[in-house]
Amino acid sequence: MKILLAYLAVLAGTLSLAAVVQKTVLAKTCWCWPPAPHKGGMAKAKFESAEYVASGSFGTEADWNNADHVYALNYSQEQGRRVFSQQCVWCHADTTPAGPSNRSNITPDPGLLNDSAVLSKVNDESLHKIIAGGGSGVGKSAMMPPYGATLSDEEINDVIAYIRVIAAPEVPKPANNAKSAGE
């Protein structure tokens, strides 16, 4: 009887020890990407350099005005980047996948989408209207064709989300806040 009791006591002790280990040690296992050694439990991983902006985001894009500034893109912005590079880049950027831009062939000049002076004057709704209805739809030059029948509403919203990133205007930093601006 004594033997059985002793055995059960030891077994209970071992199992509770295992439970404690599971609660403390295994709970600290890192589930995030990229794997980084974590100090202090579930502490958020620290990303010090631009390449780590990629971690946990759907894609990255360097600010067109400041290549050192790399932004993490969310899902919508990443899809916007895809649509932009297929449809918009030809006339609304200075360099294109084919080389030179088509901008110079068009009068009036299409707005450069990394020009925050142009973009900060228009809200998302007007942007949506001009992309879907074309220049003639809002009383501007018909050089901008309508994309309402080609792109879905969601894709147009994605493009807008994306172009808001590439032209993010510099935000003056408050004196005692060292966190990065424009996020």
Next chain:
Amino acid sequence: MLRRALQSRKPWFAYVLALGCAVAVSLVYWQVRTDWRAWRQVTEGHVLLAKSTTETLAWKQPVLPAQFSQASCGSCHHDDLAQTPRLNHGRQLMVKYNCTACHQLLDIERPAMLGPDLTNVGTKVSREWIYKWLNEPRTLTDANGNVTVNGVDTESRMPKFDLSDAELRAISAYLSVQRVKAISPSRISLKVVSSHGKDDAAIADGQTRFNQMFCVTCHSIAVDRGGEIKVIGGDIGPELTKVGSKVKPEWLVAWLNDPQGYLQHTKMPRFEWSDKDLYKVSQYILNKLTDPELLKDVPQMGAPTEGEVQLGHKLFVEKGCAECHVIQGVTPRSNFGPDLSAMGIAGGVRVLEARMPREKDFSVHFVRTGVERLDVSEAVVPHSMISYIQSKITNPASVTPAPRMPRFVMSDSDRDDVTMAVLSMTGPAIPNQPQKTVVERRHSNYQPDGAAGEVYQRYRCNTCHNFRGNGGDLAPDLTYEGSRSNREWLVQFLKNPQTIRPSLTVRMPRFEMNEKDANTLADYITTTLLKKEVDPKAVSQSEFTAEMADRGKKLFETKYSCQSCHTIGSSGGYVGPSLNNVADWLTPAWIEAWLHNPQALVPGTIEPRQSMSESEIKDLTAYLLTLKQAPQAETVASAAKGGGQ
């Protein structure tokens, strides 16, 4: 004895025994829960564990990190999705690198070109060159050792094997004796080619011809542009900057004359050369595209000995060379590498386990269901599945000691794309499921037959163009070309391709196609490659009047401002094709259908769909049909390919 001990007056003994039993039971319990890892470690040896310290990472992540999330789409969508560009690229790379040669994968095709056929390689290159190539399979690097120069990937598909000097000697000996078929005799006297010495005029002419024929559409070469070395050209064929120091002159002439005679499945078309042109271009390649330093650090080896050849054959089989290269006397094995068709973590229980039994001198890989961890010895990479795959691709030795897998050299983003494609492999679909969830990849092996099929094969049209789902994506899809283009224009274009898209840098090569071949292809295109809804005969030129054309011109220039993307005369944009010769090029039926809905004809084309009325479409078509270009305005300088969409 036990009974006596228990009955003796030593009560502490019973406590010790109870404790011992408990420890033993706990030990067994722990081992069962951990898949007998420590037990196997002791008995089999070298099954090391991911260290269970606080810094151990989750091997299987419950949810893929965001930048790999496209892999989750891929577990059901085996076909390409517009929203997953990186996954699609990863799968293309898996085809390009011929991963299916060694691994079992889901819905990944074999590439058209697996790797050069080595049956006759002894007639093509020297033993020294093979030595050099196997040691470092790349010819062009920039100052930092990168293989991408100005965004152009010049990396060869050949992975890097870590071979010792003796192994290199043996394999190069084995390959240099592979001469099954003698080089077919050429119309050019080889004596003239080799003994003529340096013929500067011929070299200069050869360079002009090389440029005129647009060899750089498929092959890249490094050129000096104002002191800066730039690599220009495509990556369908091998990079050619130093090819003159690589191949034997007689082989080069025979190859240029008839590539398909040397290598049946090559992507290279057969050009209709005149003897003079063939001589000049081969002179240019052998004298200008060279590097005297190329074989500088290769030891002189002399004739191969029997022992070296034997060893080379053994190594060739062991290293799995035959999985990509055809050679006489060795058969490929499709299960040379582990099965990766269930490698994706999102799919659940199937995970790869790598083990290293003590007795064997090579690593054994196998897939076991239900195993939750990977045991990696001395891994220097984080213990997680994604890092494991990433490291395995570019440096297998970092995760598996003595790996059979070679090192694939690719950029970090390419590596991540391939990792994504591997993660999307989640095993075969569950049978008998009520709803079909897997979207299969469409496979097409469409080939024309008959006389057109022979010409099509000779010019390898599907290297660049896609025909009914089969072919490359460099040039326009020609599935509906018969509805799009006029027959007379096709014949002219095939004989002398002109540029249609001013912004393109890659262009259709000039094959010097003869009248008969051009007519055969044009007949095939106009009778077979038709879209049912767009019948070229349904709309006749006569229904369009000059008045309609006038109205169409106004619509073109003001209401729709088509000139922002299309060039007419010398003004306009170059996003779309030039419309200078559109009346000769496009059929009226195609123009009308295109203006209705471009995406219905060419899915994914970037021309936006406009809401035009029926009469506006007629007017615009009438205007476009007035745009003809006088043939004499075409100059050789602007001769180029294009492709029309």
